[in-house]
Amino acid sequence: xxxxxFFDIDNTLxxxxxxxxxxxxxxxxxxxxxxxxxxxxxxxxxxxxxxREKGSNYSNHFDILLRRxxxxxxxxxVAAAVAAYHNTKSSIQPYPEVPQTLMELKKRGYRLYxxxxxxxxxxxxxxxxxxxxxxxxxxxxxxxxGEEKGASFFRRVLAHVKxxxxxxxxxxxxxxxxxxxxxxxxIYTVRIMQGPYSKQKGxxxxxxxxxxxxxxxxxxx
Ligand SMILES: [Mg+2]
Numbered sequence: 001x002x003x004x005x006f007f008d009i010d011n012t013l014x015x016x017x018x019x020x021x022x023x024x025x026x027x028x029x030x031x032x033x034x035x036x037x038x039x040x041x042x043x044x045x046x047x048x049x050x051x052r053e054k055g056s057n058y059s060n061h062f063d064i065l066l067r068r069x070x071x072x073x074x075x076x077x078v079a080a081a082v083a084a085y086h087n088t089k090s091s092i093q094p095y096p097e098v099p100q101t102l103m104e105l106k107k108r109g110y111r112l113y114x115x116x117x118x119x120x121x122x123x124x125x126x127x128x129x130x131x132x133x134x135x136x137x138x139x140x141x142x143x144x145x146g147e148e149k150g151a152s153f154f155r156r157v158l159a160h161v162k163x164x165x166x167x168x169x170x171x172x173x174x175x176x177x178x179x180x181x182x183x184x185x186x187i188y189t190v191r192i193m194q195g196p197y198s199k200q201k202g203x204x205x206x207x208x209x210x211x212x213x214x215x216x217x218x219x220x221x
Contacts, residue, residue, distance in 0.1 A: 002221045004163045006115040008172030011195025013094050014126055023088040030084035031077040094130045097212040102135045111137050120144035149177040151184050175202035
């Protein structure tokens with residue numbers, strides 16, 4: 001019997017790619033609404049360029065964006081964009097089947113954990129806003145662990161939860177960070193085929209398209 005299940009957050013529990021897109025759109029519209037003289041398309045193209053250069057987690061995006069667009073007094077637009085971004089954040093939801101599936105797994109006696117890359121506060125913020133944080137025994141985030149998800153990360157997580165790899169399942173969307181390192185240690189891996197990384201090549205022990213299919217996979221083990 002597999003007793004522990006580890007979950008990735010982004011594009012596994014939470015539709016990260018869709019959220020980011022929506023939050024950016026809302027921020028751009030808020031800047032236009034506040035009086036910024038540019039089209040949505042134009043601002044979006046500039047923002048995309050900036051994200052490619054600086055990464056998607058960069059927090060001064062709007063400031064730099066406006067300066068690049070030659071806006072002399074950008075404060076009001078930055079404020080509008082940031083407020084819209086945060087308002088979008090306040091309404092985040094997990095994928096619709098996630099809460100019920102997690103509760104059912106708990107009822108069946110599984111110990112649930114989060115194992116994710118990212119900044120620990122930001123990842124906790126998502127779990128709390130989604131209202132699912134209390135379902136997990138513990139949450140392991142690379143930012144707090146001091147290393148990205150790899151074989152060594154998973155070895156330390158197993159030591160923390162006092163479980164053998166043969167007792168554990170890892171659920172995630174990415175081959176490189178979720179599946180390959182966990183599989184290497186002998187953890188049973190389940191890949192969820194959603195989000196931008198679903199095109200990555202590679203094979204997990206099991207593949208699911210909907211989160212609730214996990215119930216059937218877990219039952220077979
Ligand atoms: Mg992910």
